[in-house]
Amino acid sequence: MLWKGNHLFCNVPLPKADDRPLIVSHPGAHMNYLASWNVMVEHGEPFVLVCDDLGPAYPDGWWAQHSKDGMEYFARLQNPQGVGQAYRNPDLSFQNLLVHRGLDANKGMEDFPLIDIMYVDFIEIFLKYNGEVDWRPTFMAAAPKMVEKVRDGGVLIIDRKNVHEDYDQWLEFPQGEFEVSPGITLEHVGKGEWLILDMPLNGGGRDEIHAEVFRVSNSNPPGNPDDFLATLMKERRLAPKDLEGFKGTLPTRWPGHPTLDDYTERLFNHYDHPDAFDRPDYPEPLESSWKSEKYDEWLQWLINHPESLRPIERNERIMQMGSTTVRLVHGTILAHLDWLQTKDASLVVRDALRESCLAENLFLGKNAANLQPFMRWKKPIRHMRWSGPDATPNLTRELLKLSKSNVMATISHGIATLEELEAALTDYDGEVEELVIFHLDEEDYR
Numbered sequence: 296m297l298w299k300g301n302h303l304f305c306n307v308p309l310p311k312a313d314d315r316p317l318i319v320s321h322p323g324a325h326m327n328y329l330a331s332w333n334v335m336v337e338h339g340e341p342f343v344l345v346c347d348d349l350g351p352a353y354p355d356g357w358w359a360q361h362s363k364d365g366m367e368y369f370a371r372l373q374n375p376q377g378v379g380q381a382y383r384n385p386d387l388s389f390q391n392l393l394v395h396r397g398l399d400a401n402k403g404m405e406d407f408p409l410i411d412i413m414y415v416d417f418i419e420i421f422l423k424y425n426g427e428v429d430w431r432p433t434f435m436a437a438a439p440k441m442v443e444k445v446r447d448g449g450v451l452i453i454d455r456k457n458v459h460e461d462y463d464q465w466l467e468f469p470q471g472e473f474e475v476s477p478g479i480t481l482e483h484v485g486k487g488e489w490l491i492l493d494m495p496l497n498g499g500g501r502d503e504i505h506a507e508v509f510r511v512s513n514s515n516p517p518g519n520p521d522d523f524l525a526t527l528m529k530e531r532r533l534a535p536k537d538l539e540g541f542k543g544t545l546p547t548r549w550p551g552h553p554t555l556d557d558y559t560e561r562l563f564n565h566y567d568h569p570d571a572f573d574r575p576d577y578p579e580p581l582e583s584s585w586k587s588e589k590y591d592e593w594l595q596w597l598i599n600h601p602e603s604l605r606p607i608e609r610n611e612r613i614m615q616m617g618s619t620t621v622r623l624v625h626g627t628i629l630a631h632l633d634w635l636q637t638k639d640a641s642l643v644v645r646d647a648l649r650e651s652c653l654a655e656n657l658f659l660g661k662n663a664a665n666l667q668p669f670m671r672w673k674k675p676i677r678h679m680r681w682s683g684p685d686a687t688p689n690l691t692r693e694l695l696k697l698s699k700s701n702v703m704a705t706i707s708h709g710i711a712t713l714e715e716l717e718a719a720l721t722d723y724d725g726e727v728e729e730l731v732i733f734h735l736d737e738e739d740y741r
């Protein structure tokens with residue numbers, strides 16, 4: 296609902312976007328991300344909501360508070376690139392994504408190519424206390440930074456949650472259209488009210504959102520939304536043929552989160568033996584972050600819009616050695632982890648690199664070999680030496696034995712020659728059908 300003076304309108308005029316989700320920012324959201332989330336759910340248009348907070352309130356941080364009627368509501372997805380955690384609700388019929396990034400919102404602002412909807416409930420974030428005793432955070436002082444990235448036709452929403460007597464000045468602004476910085480003007484369009492229907496708000500018993508809504512005119516050129524969206528969603532960083540391979544599958548659950556099967560088993564154990572087993576103390580898990588038909592639909596949309604994708608190019612040579620396909624990729628393995636995940640590859644690299652890879656993509660952990668366990672007696676390759684003339688003899692064969700799938704990924708090792716590989720693979724008849732070796736040195740395997 297929108298109040299414009301004394302007139303009531305059914306809808307708050309929020310923008311739409313063609314061929315991409317709306318980009319929504321809620322800086323310093325903490326738990327109140329549920330407010331901006333609800334506003335977007337009611338809007339019913341595809342969206343990504345990015346919340347930059349110095350200390351985000353992740354939905355899987357406190358299960359009980361972030362669930363709905365005892366059911367998990369946000370399923371965690373692969374992390375965005377760089378910083379943050381991502382979540383999605385599979386039951387909404389339109390594209391949705393919640394991203395929490397633990398950083399200063401002023402810094403985070405640099406990453407946005409444009410913002411369609413800026414949702415603010417704490418304007419101080421954009422201000423610096425200047426030491427004056429009677430310093431007051433004012434709307435007009437915060438506005439230039441607040442709407443710096445809001446695109447022409449976008450909207451600024453100021454949630455009144457934290458507006459009380461001491462904060463009246465938050466909402467002191469001129470009437471009509473007014474300039475806040477070169478090329479950017481705002482116009483107050485009215486007071487928005489939303490009833491909370493989808494996800495209950497936490498704390499304070501609030502079941503309504505009251506906000507001031509401003510239309511933004513901005514003559515500064517926006518950035519490219521597809522570049523930004525590709526940093527948030529792994530699927531947008533893959534090539535159409537990789538996406539084809541995902542069809543008919545569902546994204547796996549976040550490693551470490553209990554599955555629906557885990558939950559059910561524990562619940563039935565509790566019913567059978569209530570004294571021995573407690574009821575699960577977390578909400579009933581979602582099966583996946585997507586519904587299968589919707590995921591396929593989205594994949595097909597991406598495949599049909601290759602201009603929206605930002606696949607990582609691979610500089611590779613492919614050759615056959617015995618019954619094994621060898622793929623030599625010039626570049627760092629860290630740039631190709633999403634692709635390795637699509638291949639269900641087994642990571643067989645030393646500890647430090649393994650850690651770096653899993654920090655970027657935890658899903659690879661399932662098939663990663665542990666070459667250097669803490670207990671020396673558990674080491675699978677005795678006195679391993681990775682490279683050079685003194686490297687462990689037959690190291691390629693030793694590594695192949697440790698692969699946990701039929702695609703093994705590693706980096707240059709031994710003396711990194713084709714002859715050495717040929718010798719290892721010519722009569723190899725193990726499980727690995729494809730060996731992917733990343734090399735940084737242009738001269739390796741020539």
Ligand SMILES: C[S@@+](CC[C@H](N)C(=O)[O-])C[C@H]1O[C@@H](n2cnc3c(N)ncnc32)[C@H](O)[C@@H]1O
Nearest residue numbers: 323324325327347348349350398399400416420
């Ligand atoms: C008063 S709380 C408001 C929380 C929430 N928006 C609400 O209304 O319930 C302020 C929030 O802003 C965050 N914050 C403060 N300065 C920030 C900054 N420069 N960048 C990002 N987050 C900031 C804090 O971590 C905190 O979560």
